[in-house]
Amino acid sequence: MSLTAATPEILIAGNPNSGKSTLFNALSGGSARVGNYPGVTVDRTTATVHLSAQRVALVDIPGMYSLTANSPEEQLAVDALVASETRAVVCVVDATTLQRGLYLALQLRESGVPVVVALNMMDAAERMGLRIDTDLLSESFGAPVVPVVATKRQGLDVLLNAVEDQLGLTSSVDALSVSYPAALETDLSELVPLVERWRPGASQQQTRAVALWCLLSLDEDSLRGVPDSLRSAVQRLRSAAIAQGRNPDLEIIATRYAWIEEQVSRASPSPDPEPSVSERIDNVLTHPVSGLLAFAIVMFMVFEALFTWAEPAIGFIEDLTAALQGQIAAALPDGVLQDLIVEGIIAGVGNVIVFAPQILMLFLFIGFLEDSGYLARVAFVIDRVMKGVGLHGKAFVPLLSGFACAIPAVMATRTIERRRDRLVTMLALPLMSCSARLPVYILVVGTVFAGATLWWFSAGAVALFAMYTLSVMVTLIAAALIRRTILPGPAPTFMLEMPPYRWPSAQVLWINAWRRLRIFLVDAGTIILAMTVLLWALLSFPKSDEIAARYEQERATVAQMDLPADEGARVVAALNAQEASEQLEQSVAGRFGHALEPVLRPIGFDWQIGVGIIGAFAAREVFISTLGVVFGIGEADEENKPLRQALQEARHSDGTPVMTPLSGVSLMVFFLLACQCMSTIAVVRRESGSWKWPVFLFAYMTVLAYTGSFLVYQGGRLLGFE
Amino acid sequence: MVKPSLADLPLGQAAEIVSIDCDRPISRRLMEMGLLPGTEVRVVRVAPLGDPIELRVRDYALSVRRAEAARIAVAPARAA
Numbered sequence: 001m002s003l004t005a006a007t008p009e010i011l012i013a014g015n016p017n018s019g020k021s022t023l024f025n026a027l028s029g030g031s032a033r034v035g036n037y038p039g040v041t042v043d044r045t046t047a048t049v050h051l052s053a054q055r056v057a058l059v060d061i062p063g064m065y066s067l068t069a070n071s072p073e074e075q076l077a078v079d080a081l082v083a084s085e086t087r088a089v090v091c092v093v094d095a096t097t098l099q100r101g102l103y104l105a106l107q108l109r110e111s112g113v114p115v116v117v118a119l120n121m122m123d124a125a126e127r128m129g130l131r132i133d134t135d136l137l138s139e140s141f142g143a144p145v146v147p148v149v150a151t152k153r154q155g156l157d158v159l160l161n162a163v164e165d166q167l168g169l170t171s172s173v174d175a176l177s178v179s180y181p182a183a184l185e186t187d188l189s190e191l192v193p194l195v196e197r198w199r200p201g202a203s204q205q206q207t208r209a210v211a212l213w214c215l216l217s218l219d220e221d222s223l224r225g226v227p228d229s230l231r232s233a234v235q236r237l238r239s240a241a242i243a244q245g246r247n248p249d250l251e252i253i254a255t256r257y258a259w260i261e262e263q264v265s266r267a268s269p270s271p272d273p274e275p276s277v278s279e280r281i282d283n284v285l286t287h288p289v290s291g292l293l294a295f296a297i298v299m300f301m302v303f304e305a306l307f308t309w310a311e312p313a314i315g316f317i318e319d320l321t322a323a324l325q326g327q328i329a330a331a332l333p334d335g336v337l338q339d340l341i342v343e344g345i346i347a348g349v350g351n352v353i354v355f356a357p358q359i360l361m362l363f364l365f366i367g368f369l370e371d372s373g374y375l376a377r378v379a380f381v382i383d384r385v386m387k388g389v390g391l392h393g394k395a396f397v398p399l400l401s402g403f404a405c406a407i408p409a410v411m412a413t414r415t416i417e418r419r420r421d422r423l424v425t426m427l428a429l430p431l432m433s434c435s436a437r438l439p440v441y442i443l444v445v446g447t448v449f450a451g452a453t454l455w456w457f458s459a460g461a462v463a464l465f466a467m468y469t470l471s472v473m474v475t476l477i478a479a480a481l482i483r484r485t486i487l488p489g490p491a492p493t494f495m496l497e498m499p500p501y502r503w504p505s506a507q508v509l510w511i512n513a514w515r516r517l518r519i520f521l522v523d524a525g526t527i528i529l530a531m532t533v534l535l536w537a538l539l540s541f542p543k544s545d546e547i548a549a550r551y552e553q554e555r556a557t558v559a560q561m562d563l564p565a566d567e568g569a570r571v572v573a574a575l576n577a578q579e580a581s582e583q584l585e586q587s588v589a590g591r592f593g594h595a596l597e598p599v600l601r602p603i604g605f606d607w608q609i610g611v612g613i614i615g616a617f618a619a620r621e622v623f624i625s626t627l628g629v630v631f632g633i634g635e636a637d638e639e640n641k642p643l644r645q646a647l648q649e650a651r652h653s654d655g656t657p658v659m660t661p662l663s664g665v666s667l668m669v670f671f672l673l674a675c676q677c678m679s680t681i682a683v684v685r686r687e688s689g690s691w692k693w694p695v696f697l698f699a700y701m702t703v704l705a706y707t708g709s710f711l712v713y714q715g716g717r718l719l720g721f722e
Numbered sequence: 723m724v725k726p727s728l729a730d731l732p733l734g735q736a737a738e739i740v741s742i743d744c745d746r747p748i749s750r751r752l753m754e755m756g757l758l759p760g761t762e763v764r765v766v767r768v769a770p771l772g773d774p775i776e777l778r779v780r781d782y783a784l785s786v787r788r789a790e791a792a793r794i795a796v797a798p799a800r801a802a
Contacts, residue, residue: 065751065754065755066754068750068754070747096781096782097780097781097782098781099756099780099781100755100756100780100782103754103756216750219746220746220747249746249749249750249753250753250758250759253750253753253754253758254753254758254759257756257758278783279766282767282776286767286769286770286776287770288770289770291770292770376785380769380774380776380785381769381770381771382771383769383773383774383787384769384771384772384773384774385771387773387787393774493748493786493787493790494774494785494786494787494790495748495751495752495755495784495785495786495787495790496774496784496785497755497782497783497784497785498776498782498783498784498785499782499783
């Protein structure tokens with residue numbers, strides 16, 4: 001294989017919180033592209049950088065403490081390391097936690113790949129009184145060690161030069177070789193022939209490194225591509241070792257740390273650092289009283305930002321979409337093409353962009369919390385509560401965000417490290433009562449509970465409160481059940497580093513939030529746009545010429561009646577609304593609504609509500625405008641009086657009213673529990689990496705919604721409610 | 723006699739890890755993050771709701787749940 005075939009890749013590796021992403025952004029100037037590693041849902045962020053003599057691709061691999069892997073996600077770092085394009089690794093080490101960072105650097109050096117150690121946060125280390133002899137470290141690791149301060153862009157040129165030097169080396173770099181206890185060396189020598197067969201062409205030292213990696217990683221793992229012979233050999237060696245009272249994991253790790261301690265004690269013989277500012281901040285922020293108070297205030301601000309601060313921007317985007325629709329509608333002749341562009345494409349693009357303010361807002365917030373170090377404290381403070389339902393403390397912010405909107409909330413689950421924990425959170429949080437459900441509740445409450453009271457509260461307020469309480473309960477129960485049934489696994493653990501508090505860089509926050517938004521617009525946006533057009537078609541076709549001709553005639557009759565201008569316009573508008581209603585009734589969606597009626601009757605709905613539910617798939621609040629069309633009212637919002645009246649007057653074929661307090665509650669429960677939101681489907685598809693999970697999500701929530709509404713409606717009737 | 727664990731360690735008191743007896747992936751992760759027999763460790767903080775707890779080890783802070791801490795045996799630190 002020719003080494004010049006592809007652009008040489010330089011991996012940027014490092015512990016979480018080592019400032020790896022900051023360094024990556026500083027080196028790439030924010031020009032990064034985000035892709036996906038094949039088969040796993042881990043972002044692959046790359047950027048092209050020009051060195052003095054050549055062009056290289058920087059690849060930001062996920063933060064990690066070691067190369068040891070237990071899942072395909074963790075394995076990708078190792079795969080990237082052995083890929084032929086990989087020519088060097090920059091290992092970012094936080095100078096203030098030298099030993100732990102050097103553990104990864106040592107593992108990388110053992111694998112034989114050229115390594116440059118970027119000793120980051122040197123300024124913080126110096127403030128703590130740490131002195132580090134980089135020359136000595138460089139000598140013992142056999143790799144350049146470059147002090148940098150990524151946030152201040154210090155040392156970057158030296159770092160890039162060191163990288164270029166590594167690329168220019170003609171002979172391969174000698175791997176670092178640490179001597180392990182004799183018994184372990186024997187185990188390794190048994191594995192070497194098997195590794196040689198798996199990876200022919202690897203150097204002796206690489207083979208040794210892979211054997212070490214296998215011994216530490218295999219057994220009870222879900223790694224891909226490892227030959228069975230190797231796997232069973234590791235199992236055999238491990239059982240034999242354990243029978244002799246040995247622990248190979250401990251032997252490997254302890255030997256490495258002993259080696260590191262020795263090097264560090266020579267290169268940085270400083271006394272233990274003083275308790276830092278962070279500890280003093282934490283005395284307040286994780287205090288039983290002030291800590292919980294601070295937690296509540298910060299979470300309230302996240303909530304407020306999503307609900308209120310994003311609102312003007314959302315309104316602006318909606319107005320802009322409507323204005324554009326008006327312009328195009330006026331410019332194009334009436335007809336299918338106009339409808340497609342206005343109701344399908346522009347509405348679809350609007351449906352995508354409308355999420356931008358909340359996504360940006362949430363990711364700026366999360367970025368700030370994460371980079372400042374407080375997100376780890378959020379998890380620390382609330383983990384006790386989340387543990388009860390089998391969630392990680394880090395699931396709290398995504399769940400809370402779910403009250404505003406599931407789209408940014410699902411995207412926020414990526415702060416959770418383990419895929420299993422992430423999936424459980426992602427699959428439960430769409431049950432949080434998002435803000436798009438509120439207009440539906442308000443319409444229903446205003447229709448069936450107008451003026452009613454329950455004790456000394458208004459019945460509507462009680463119903464709303466009940467919906468939100470139910471939503472939280474169902475979400476937590478669903479998470480616990482999914483964890484126990486669909487995604488069982490080893491007991492979830494917490495184990496989280498509490499990084500020192502640091503002031504985040506505004507540039508990095510902005511770059512990361514923007515990157516997330518772009519991923520959403522491109523990946524989820526395409527799906528949302530396609531579904532909007534599809535829904536438009538279902539609600540518009542087939543068109544009946546007979547109905548069109550009949551209303552055309554009626555409009556002609558009205559025109560001849562010589563009415564006053566405003567009176568004439570009012571009559572024509574009413575005719576148009578009625579025509580739209582009749583056309584909708586015989587469209588695919590209308591017919592589907594009719595066909596669904598036998599299924600909908602047991603939960604208290606009729607075909608008209610059914611059509612509304614189908615339309616609501618575009619976004620829950622569209623339920624209301626669809627109902628407006630169904631009832632021949634035209635444009636309607638949740639406060640619309642004629643729509644409420646039409647709903648109150650709607651009758652089943654047997655003459656009983658459709659909307660009663662009971663069917664109203666049933667409808668609210670349905671909307672609370674159903675996944676009536678194609679954007680949620682699209683974003684879960686993006687974040688879970690397959691269609692399997694969104695399909696499961698839609699199916700379980702629909703079944704849950706139907707069952708919930710059925711129990712409410714039939715149970716209520718048994719209890720004598722109407 | 724039951725070995726004292728990290729979960730029983732009084733706040734602020736230094737101790738030395740004797741052994742880690744969690745499930746393999748957790749033990750391995752803890753060891754790779756620098757918690758090894760002989761490593762000095764302190765409990766520096768308890769979460770407001772009583773769990774998890776925050777440890778200070780190898781110049782950084784790590785929080786673990788009490789369930790894990792209970793399976794990390796410790797002994798009084800050797801005098802410096």
